[in-house]
Amino acid sequence: MIAEKMKNMVANSSAIRAMFEEGNRLAGIYGAENVYDFSLGNPNVAAPEAVKKAIIELLDEDDPVVLHGYTNSNAGYADVRETVAESLNERFGTSFEGKNIVMTVGAAGGLNVILKTLLNPGDEVIAFAPYFGEYRSYTNNYDGVIVEISPNTTDFQPKLDEFEIKITPKTKAVIVNTPNNPTGVVYSEETIKKMAAIMEAKQKEYGTDIYLIADEPYRELVYDGTEVPYLTKYYDNTIVGYSYSKSLSLPGERIGYLVIPDEVEDSETILTSAGVATRILGFVNAPTLQQKVVAKCINEKTDLSYYDRNRETLYNGLKECGFECIKPQGAFYLFVKSPVADEKEFCAAAKKYNILIVPGSSFACPGYVRIAYCVSYGTIVNALPKFKELAKEYF
Amino acid sequence: MIAEKMKNMVANSSAIRAMFEEGNRLAGIYGAENVYDFSLGNPNVAAPEAVKKAIIELLDEDDPVVLHGYTNSNAGYADVRETVAESLNERFGTSFEGKNIVMTVGAAGGLNVILKTLLNPGDEVIAFAPYFGEYRSYTNNYDGVIVEISPNTTDFQPKLDEFEIKITPKTKAVIVNTPNNPTGVVYSEETIKKMAAIMEAKQKEYGTDIYLIADEPYRELVYDGTEVPYLTKYYDNTIVGYSYSKSLSLPGERIGYLVIPDEVEDSETILTSAGVATRILGFVNAPTLQQKVVAKCINEKTDLSYYDRNRETLYNGLKECGFECIKPQGAFYLFVKSPVADEKEFCAAAKKYNILIVPGSSFACPGYVRIAYCVSYGTIVNALPKFKELAKEYF
Structure with a gap:
């Protein structure tokens, strides 16, 4: 039997992680290109080339x-x-x-x-x-x-x-x-x-x-x-x-x-x-x-323009659909107001379109959803028509 | 102020770690070659060449x-x-x-x-x-x-x-x-x-x-x-x-x-x-x-013969000095009986010869000391005359 403290933890296990694992399941069924997984803050920008170079130098020299x-x-x-x-x-x-x-x-x-x-x-x-x-x-x-x-x-x-x-x-x-x-x-x-x-x-x-x-x-x-x-x-x-x-x-x-x-x-x-x-x-x-x-790699930087293009495209696209959201100044998330009070219902509705997003309750802020835009630009472009269909259910 | 629980932990902080850090200090004073640091289970055998190869392949292919x-x-x-x-x-x-x-x-x-x-x-x-x-x-x-x-x-x-x-x-x-x-x-x-x-x-x-x-x-x-x-x-x-x-x-x-x-x-x-x-x-x-x-690298092995030579040389050398010890069948430690009841006293005496070993109390077994032989063969060969001098204080 596991520890009492862990029972709660397991029961309330990360909704983010659950979504992420669900995304992999859906990708297996529908093909990765037909699943729009905005659940996890897992960067889709590759590490700078300098990282690879640094590792090889270290292996050669140290x-x-x-x-x-x-x-x-x-x-x-x-x-x-x-x-x-x-x-x-x-x-x-x-x-x-x-x-x-x-x-x-x-x-x-x-x-x-x-x-x-x-x-x-x-x-x-x-x-x-x-x-x-x-x-x-x-x-x-x-x-x-x-x-x-x-x-x-x-x-x-x-x-x-x-x-x-x-x-x-x-x-x-x-x-x-x-x-x-x-x-x-x-x-x-x-x-x-x-x-x-x-x-x-x-x-x-x-x-x-x-x-x-x-x-x-x-x-x-x-x-x-x-x-x-x-x-x-x-x-x-x-x-x-x-x-x-x-x-x-x-x-x-x-x-x-x-x-x-x-x-x-x-x-x-x-x-x-x-x-x-x-x-x-x-x-x-x-x-x-x-x-x-x-x-x-202390002075290396990630490709910010990649995230910025995602931010602009998704933010503008969602606003056009009728969704409410403040424009983020940093990180790689949009925090969007759910069109219905229970945002979990909204997340479930999104899943019908193979769109995976995380309920705001996971962040102590129900009524909102988090959309991680650290994904490929293609995912955003292809997801926007789906978001449009989803929006039509509400607006 | 740190947590109460941590106060004890900090006070009883690892004697092994303390020895290891002491080793580095002594190496700074006497030169690394004149310090015989047997304190930590930090392998002196390099990772198999296959590890480097695997890393480079992964960087190239994944x-x-x-x-x-x-x-x-x-x-x-x-x-x-x-x-x-x-x-x-x-x-x-x-x-x-x-x-x-x-x-x-x-x-x-x-x-x-x-x-x-x-x-x-x-x-x-x-x-x-x-x-x-x-x-x-x-x-x-x-x-x-x-x-x-x-x-x-x-x-x-x-x-x-x-x-x-x-x-x-x-x-x-x-x-x-x-x-x-x-x-x-x-x-x-x-x-x-x-x-x-x-x-x-x-x-x-x-x-x-x-x-x-x-x-x-x-x-x-x-x-x-x-x-x-x-x-x-x-x-x-x-x-x-x-x-x-x-x-x-x-x-x-x-x-x-x-x-x-x-x-x-x-x-x-x-x-x-x-x-x-x-x-x-x-x-x-x-x-x-x-x-x-x-x-x-699932089928790769470390160089056991390296440790085995260390084991034989150190075990035999210490026995010749008069120390008591069972011959280990595994790992890379000798657990040697302290010639005096308080093994911390013995560790302190060893330190006079720049020999760093860990008191058995750290392992809930006072009266013994641990000698980690995952060091270079040279360290063992050079340490043995020092152990001999140390032994003369007791036998």
Whole structure:
């Protein structure tokens, strides 16, 4: 018999994943070209050619005993950590050192490491709806409690009034994800400043530390020249989680990092503890070859124009069909208003046209659906007539 | 402030890791060639040339979007899982299918996945001393309790009388590790049969399921033609955890698997739950390139003769110095009796000669030390005169 805690988890197992697996089933029946799978954030842009080149160079030049061996520190190769720190400093004017970086098994691994490090049972973690549903699972892993801030469906910037009210002496962390999954919204500098001021005041009021966890797998995916504020510059107790899953199209390789700046309260202990958490959670170290790859590819970029064309085409196409949606500034998702109150009904209707999309309830925001446009352009072009037929059922 | 649970973990942070980091520090001072670092199970044998070949082939032939993408199932690529199942069936006469295999982030990742899947708070997990200290951390991650069976220092086979007594209605799992870290001992077929009979009887007596978890990273590392029984054949409720860290010298790449056979009680639920645990613990999936690599290298072997020469040379050399030790049949460790009761004192004395070894207390077996001989032959040859000097302090 499995653990009680897992029973709920299995029962409420990821709707996103279920959709993705359903897509593969449908592809088997109808042919992949006749299934429009917008369910998962699995980039359809290939990793930059430099990734392949880096791997081959590493295989040719590096000692395999070191290249594939345990890293000296659970936090990763010292040179890789330094490269990451220097790159951040160049780009954002920060002053991190290698020691502030912990290489992780993707952002998901990093979030688990930092939540394991910080949370006592009953500690509260605030998330702004709509938010990536896994935050709830990660928090639950360490017996923390997710506290939701309800969605602001006007522009999907966080509701700061509600935020201020919901911070309690038990608030240990606040997770923000900008550019946002599922809305594509980038939190403005004004928002960030206000949020920081609220948290500073609450830390003083309660005499506690409230850690801001910036989950940033989409940092590099922004359009129209949008700027994404680097959060450590606005609030001292900020910890950044990053992933190369989207920026280098390496989601399966599980490579990312945490930044734990010196300005963070108890920084040194948290850094040590994050190394220990990396070890005891069974990650041991981020995959070594990929650590070296991302260091070699530190200035590489994914093909943003690919996503941007998808964004424009799908956004305009859906608007023409009559669907309501804000235009995303980042990431690769559209968060579309369901034409019926129960968006699961809408998702089921879409499936009749072999269109796979994810209900907003998975992001604590029912009444909406998420459409991941990290697919081939052909999928979008071919799906639009189907969306048109679907729209006719409602408008 | 870090979590209460982590405070203990950080305080008792791995002595093995500490030694390893100390080794690097000493190497910086005295030169790597003058430091004899026997602290970590980090293979000094390079990965087989076939690994490099496999990676290059995959980069040349596979679609990078798939090769580096999320796998359809959190349990891994379907074809890789089938390859692993078929290979096991060929070698051990089992009848696994791909669905019985969950690809994991090394054995450490696999153990966390299965313990997360099985353990309710307070559940007991039995381990036979000496055992890999991380079992305690992994169990603690899910609020389980490690129950230790004291070491049998005669031949380091498990003490089955004590085992039988210590199984309770709260016993959820029993971890065995054969070939064993730190002793190198392989549990005999006779031992396994007796152990299985005890567990069968206790399951009936208590009406519970007691899962046998076989942690097998050293399965392929055996000498003198020793056979390692495949445990699923002796006890139905057996789950196997495997890693390619040692067999293909890929410890940093974090690649392994779990086998959850159909014969296991609630097999289907456990398989589903292990997939969910893989996701929510932040592993998401085992690193994808390495999944494909191990499938391509399924019949590759590490250079056993390298380890065997080390084993013979170090074992004979230490015996000549007067140290007491049983001759290991597998893995790449010698578990040597400390010439003084407090083996930490002995480790400290060894450090004066730049010899780094790990106290047995880290394996719940004080009075002994672990010497990892997965080092270069030169390290062993050069260390032996130092061991001789060290021995003179005692004999």
